[in-house]
Amino acid sequence: MPAVNSQPRRARSGNRRDEAARVAVLHAADDLLVEHGFGALTVEAIARRAGVAKQTIYRWWPSKVEILLDTLIEDTAKRLPVPTELPTASGIRAYLRDFADFLAADPAGKCLLTLLAEAQHDPGTAASFHERYLEPRRIAEIEMLTRATEAGEVSPVLGPEATMDALLGPIVYCALTGVAVPRDLVDTLAENILRPRA
Template sequence: MRLDNVVGSLPGKVSRMPESSSQPSRPRSGSRRDEAARLAVLHAADDLLVEHGFGALTIEAIARRAGVAKQTIYRWWPSKVEILLDTLIEDSDKRLPVPAGKPTAESIRDYLRGFARFLTGDPAGKVLLALIAQAQHDPGTAESFHQRYLRPRRDQERDLLARAVDAGEISPRLDPDATIDALVGPLVYCALTGAGIPGDLVDTLVEDLLMPRPR
């Protein structure tokens, strides 16, 4: 199950843009942000989402929790979706970086295990799942989610697989995008349905999709 397809399979699908390794700029407006206030807003949005869910999350509630004026938030972010995307991007970069060193089958396996933990045990994983769900019926969320989070991370994951293939570490049975879909899709599906992610699922996916076939 491809994450791009999760976001774009319903009405309001966003056209794919040319692939690029550069991360799109985040929304900036108004006066320069005070870093402490910015972080307070991001943390407040993250906490409130986990506590009350996406539907109950409001700019007013975020402002109260962060101790800033609502007008200040609107000068910095156009919507709660953009606040959550900032939170997701920053937390993913810190706690779930795509391996940048010498690629191995084991480093890919570890990355996928980390992704499973991120989805089920990290507040930012809850943000990711909430945005996937919201993107199904909100074209604006789908577009921003794809441009700001999914596409840049997909570029990094595709590069990881390509480097591992070149190093002779893996021999995928599918093309790069289909391989990524097949690896992360089951993890996202399990997390979205609340079924839990089986402990041996990552190992099974890696063995079946990435390891060289016996001759």
């Protein structure tokens, strides 16, 4: 009579993602985007670089845009977090400088700019980008600004949403047009728009 296995049978993982494979896919997508651009980025190429089956990627992500969004969300959470402690004028200024550096030099900054551009002519990308990345981040940035205003650290000349647009817009425009952010731009924006406490 065969021996009875007393160990409980492990449930099948089904569509659960293998973490190492997931991270490999995100890194591959990021690297290929920087190397070849969005137009040449394909799921096939990502699968090859990550060492996973193409079917595995399609089981986890419906498109390359969603892969890039996951990459962007994770990378900005690690490398460009919105400050959550009591914000100061200097803290907001530092966040703006970090944002400019992120767009200019970080591979995830390239991912952000690519998705911004793609969203201009693809409604599906625009909707997903807005829901998953732009809106949550904007809420966090406006909360940062509101707390700084309530604490008397800054006295913005505009409402919270318009203030964030006025602060971030010139930085994004420089990055989209390939122009280096002028050294004194962030300081000028902070002084004239935030009006920090003397």
